[in-house]
Amino acid sequence: MSKQHVTTTINGEPAEFLAEPFMSLLDALRDEMHLTGSKEGCGSGDCGACSIIVDGRLVCSCLMLAVEAEGHEIITIEGVANGDELHPVQRKFLEHAALQCGYCTPGLIVATKALLDRHPNPTETEARYWLAGNLCRCTGYDKIIRAVMDAAAEMRGVTA
């Protein structure tokens, strides 16, 4: 099986890796790029633990071939913080204790960032529908939604 050379941009930096033709982008991120923040919960698009942003759109990296990344811009959970400074969404997840085991958290944070980049002022219902593809077996979602709404408010410059 011949590997293909892929050139892409990951978290603002040029990146290159070798991928087997049918390898998922999730596997390439984790195993070739050693960006292990994105998780595999299901491998079938149901759980959202592998969520990444490609050219500004939220997608499941388990449902994309690694070779499809060629020429595209990817943001993973590793690119959400600004150096040592946490993104407001990350900070609010901590403040609201919106995680227990943490397995779903990278996907939820990336999905929330994608939501707030596009819709800075979502209603709670909009936030819940936007995040319907991110499963969490621990928290019961309520604290997650509170963190999301609080992060949205902070990013708009209002205190909730």
Add this chain to the structure above:
Amino acid sequence: MSLSYASPTTVNEAVALLTGATGLTKILSGGTDLLVQLRSGRVKPDIIMDTKKIPGILGIIETEAGFVIGAATPGAVIGEHAGLAAAYPGIVEAANLIGSTQVQGRASLAGNLCNASPAADSVPAMITAGAIAIVVGPNGQRAVPVEQIVIGPGRTSLARGEFILEFKLPKPAARSSGAYLRFIPRTEMDIAVVGAAVNVTLDAAGVITHARVSLGAVAPTQLLVVDGANAIIGSKLDDAALAKLDAAARAVCNPIDDKRGTIDFRIKVAGVLARRAAAIAVQRALGQAAGTKH
């Protein structure tokens, strides 16, 4: 044989690849069906041909004649097109029901159609809108009504070497609109137990002059329900017309029986959803006549 991925940049190159290939070649649009099947081992392709570098296959063009939707255009892009949402709200709401935000970032109309699931949400809406699939292949191009693409679960009428390049929708007549409804046991992230789409055109007095009705998930393929359309044409969707539509919808159902819906339940719901979708389509068409936006 070694596995390979190809991303041709012209239609001719893609057709040559599909016709020349030995072994199983699978076409890739958004991959939200194909990658799941690949991972589970349900399909074992030798070659995956990605269509997305072919010009025109991603994006929506609005012309004097109507709309051209690139075959691989993701649901998220379809949902953001105000012109399409105004002209064909049924297609947009159906396409946007597919999966999660993540799935919407990739899932396309061509993939939804060619995966040939009886429950594919966008298909009844495309059928009632009169969508035409532009199929390209070794013998050039042909225009195929969407209802003629799927011939059974997982099977399409596309010949070897053929694929869908785009969908064409005519500019809708005045006072026309459509709607799609599905029943699922939850509110999100589920597959239709029944789906129903209706498109109507009204005259100046509000009488239905043209209609199309289609059902999903109640037979091996999506159904075009001609008797259902005839039941409401000539009416203002009064109770008698709605009752006839309900009966016509139930009459064509040939559903499966499973844990998500018994045969009786699916048949009953098909009638109910057909009525409700018709009512929404008429409301939208009337709203358009009054110049209001929906």
